[in-house]
Amino acid sequence: MDSKxxxxxxxxxxxxxxxxxxxxxxxxxxxxxxxxxxxxxxxxETRHTKxxxxxxxxxxxxxxxxxxxxxxxxxxxxxxxxxxEDFENPLQGILSRMQELIGRESPEILKLGCPLNNLVxxxxxxxxxFKKKLRSALDLWVNETERHLARxxxxxxxxxxxxxxxxxxxxxxxxxxxxxxxxxxxRPEAFAELFGSLKIYFQAISTTAL
Amino acid sequence: MDSKxxxxxxxxxxxxxxxxxxxxxxxxxxxxxxxxxxxxxxxxETRHTKxxxxxxxxxxxxxxxxxxxxxxxxxxxxxxxxxxEDFENPLQGILSRMQELIGRESPEILKLGCPLNNLVxxxxxxxxxFKKKLRSALDLWVNETERHLARxxxxxxxxxxxxxxxxxxxxxxxxxxxxxxxxxxxRPEAFAELFGSLKIYFQAISTTAL
Numbered sequence: 001m002d003s004k005x006x007x008x009x010x011x012x013x014x015x016x017x018x019x020x021x022x023x024x025x026x027x028x029x030x031x032x033x034x035x036x037x038x039x040x041x042x043x044x045e046t047r048h049t050k051x052x053x054x055x056x057x058x059x060x061x062x063x064x065x066x067x068x069x070x071x072x073x074x075x076x077x078x079x080x081x082x083x084x085e086d087f088e089n090p091l092q093g094i095l096s097r098m099q100e101l102i103g104r105e106s107p108e109i110l111k112l113g114c115p116l117n118n119l120v121x122x123x124x125x126x127x128x129x130f131k132k133k134l135r136s137a138l139d140l141w142v143n144e145t146e147r148h149l150a151r152x153x154x155x156x157x158x159x160x161x162x163x164x165x166x167x168x169x170x171x172x173x174x175x176x177x178x179x180x181x182x183x184x185x186x187r188p189e190a191f192a193e194l195f196g197s198l199k200i201y202f203q204a205i206s207t208t209a210l
Numbered sequence: 211m212d213s214k215x216x217x218x219x220x221x222x223x224x225x226x227x228x229x230x231x232x233x234x235x236x237x238x239x240x241x242x243x244x245x246x247x248x249x250x251x252x253x254x255e256t257r258h259t260k261x262x263x264x265x266x267x268x269x270x271x272x273x274x275x276x277x278x279x280x281x282x283x284x285x286x287x288x289x290x291x292x293x294x295e296d297f298e299n300p301l302q303g304i305l306s307r308m309q310e311l312i313g314r315e316s317p318e319i320l321k322l323g324c325p326l327n328n329l330v331x332x333x334x335x336x337x338x339x340f341k342k343k344l345r346s347a348l349d350l351w352v353n354e355t356e357r358h359l360a361r362x363x364x365x366x367x368x369x370x371x372x373x374x375x376x377x378x379x380x381x382x383x384x385x386x387x388x389x390x391x392x393x394x395x396x397r398p399e400a401f402a403e404l405f406g407s408l409k410i411y412f413q414a415i416s417t418t419a420l
Contacts, residue, residue, distance in 0.1 A: 120394035121331045135395050162410075169400065170407030177387020184330035185345050190379065197380030200372075201407070204414035 018056050018066075020046050025063060026071050030112050033122050034064055061129060064119075068133040072116050073140060081144040089157045090148035091206050094171065095199060102191050110191060113183035116141075117176045138176070142168045162205045174198060228266050228276075230256050235273060236281050240322050243332050244274055271339060274329070278343040282326050283350060291354040299367045300358035301416050304381060305409060312401050320401060323393035326351075327386045348386070352378045372415045384408060 024045035028037045039060055043050050057063040080097055087093030102110065112118075116137055123130040146168035152158035158167075178194050181187075203210055234255035238247045249270055253260050267273040290307055297303030312320065322328075326347055333340040356378035362368035368377075388404050391397075413420055 117391075117394075121390060124394040124396070131394075131396060135397075138391075138395065163406075166403050166407050170404055173388055173391050173400070173404055174384055177389075177391050178383055179387075180331060180390040181327075181383050181387050184327075184334040184341075185348065186334070186341060187345075190383070193376050194380055194383055196373075197376050197411070200414050201411040204410050 014056065017048055017052055018070075021048060021053060021056065021063070022066060022071050026067060026115070029064075029067060030115050030118065034119060035122065039063075061127065064123065064127075065129060065133050068116075068119065068130070068137055072119075073137050075115070076137060076141045077144070080141060081148075084148045088155070089208070090152040091157055091202055092210060093148065094145070095202055095210060098175070098195055098198075103195065107188040110188035111183060111186060114176060114179040117179045118183070120176070121180055138172065142172050145172055157207055159205055159207055167205060170201075171198075224266065227258055227262055228280075231258060231263060231266065231273070232276060232281050236277060236325070239274075239277060240325050240328065244329060245332065249273075271337065274333065275339060275343050278326075278329065278340070278347055282329075283347050285325070286347060286351045287354070290351060291358075294358045298365070299418070300362040301367055301412055302420060303358070304355070305412055305420060308385070308405055308408075313405065317398040320398035321393060321396060324386060324389040327389045328393070330386070331390055348382065352382045355382055367417055369415055369417055377415060380411075381408075 021042065025037070025042045028041055028045065032041075039050065039053055042063070043053050053063075057066065079101055083097055084090050084093040087096065116134065119130065120134050120138075124134050125131075142165075146164050149158055149162075149164040149168055153160065153162070153164060158164070175198075178191065182190055199210065231252065235247070235252045238251055238255065242251075249260065249263060252273070253263050263273075267276065289311055293307055294300050294303040297306065326344065329340065330344050330348075334344050335341075352375075356374050359368055359372075359374040359378055363370065363372070363374060368374070385408075388401065392400055409420065
């Protein structure tokens with residue numbers, strides 16, 4: 001086998017190893033916090049060596065940044081953005097996603113918090129690199145939500161007076177802020193009530209009954 | 211001097227020492243977090259000895275609990291509850307307090323976060339005693355807000371269809387949740403925008419133009 005043929009396989013292997021390590025790290029960090037998990041904890045959940053870990057992630061921070069960029073950003077798109085394409089009225093879409101992802105989730109899962117918000121609370125104040133990555137992930141969520149609100153406005157579902165940027169920011173920040181409070185206080189049952197009130201806001205910016 | 215006469219003075223002295231220690235600890239904890247401040251840091255900001263500290267607060271956790279009960283609870287009442295008495299329409303009162311306490315505050319102060327929310331994020335997940343105290347302080351805020359919303363309803367300012375408990379919970383949790391996100395992300399300028407959207411919610415539950 002010449003080096004030309006070997007190289008793509010090596011890259012594919014490295015990519016798979018990287019994905020497997022991130023996949024192992026994600027639930028551990030969600031449950032114990034970034035600082036509460038060691039590289040040994042993560043490696044023990046994979047079939048790889050510590051050497052392989054350090055080859056791919058020279059420091060634990062590099063792993064943390066990769067969790068934001070390569071796991072959390074795609075999760076935002078998959079869970080909160082792409083499903084909105086299926087809704088003629090994006091306002092109904094956002095409410096439906098909240099109902100599906102939070103309203104129907106078990107208290108055991110909800111009390112772990114939101115992966116993004118957990119890192120905002122734990123790591124953004126401690127590390128500028130984390131703060132930058134987390135801001136960027138939140139901006140992605142806000143901007144994609146705004147894109148769908150602009151569609152809602154163009155199609156007559158959102159009142160013309162509503163500033164789509166402000167509304168998108170409010171919706172994402174309220175959602176994340178609630179997660180932060182609920183996780184901190186250990187009150188997952190409070191979500192339903194909070195979303196009842198958030199729906200009043202949605203109704204206020206909507207031209208139709210939601 | 212007999213012991214009867216000495217005792218009240220001693221109690222007064224102890225109370226004053228306690229208040230001085232809490233007053234010294236509060237801004238340090240606000241700036242550096244509870245875990246980021248040592249008993250030595252706090253004692254150094256007072257004219258008291260470490261012995262006096264331990265006499266009043268056998269452990270650092272006792273000091274933390276006292277910060278919640280003896281500093282933060284009164285702050286909630288003084289800043290967010292008692293001023294509402296001066297407003298005929300409590301909805302206008304709440305918006306006015308937000309404008310005053312957050313809208314006009316400097317970014318340098320806002321980025322320190324809210325003393326209550328900071329401890330919810332930092333300490334509630336780590337210590338059951340903190341979680342209980344913090345829940346109780348938040349409940350105080352929600353319950354007192356609800357009392358004023360009930361008054362707003364009785365006086366015709368709040369729509370009859372609004373559940374005052376849910377609304378009070380939403381208002382306090384949104385406010386605290388925003389603080390958590392803004393502190394984490396270091397974006398104090400975002401508050402104005404978020405409150406612009408929160409006002410749409412207030413307008414939606416109000417019978418009058420706010």
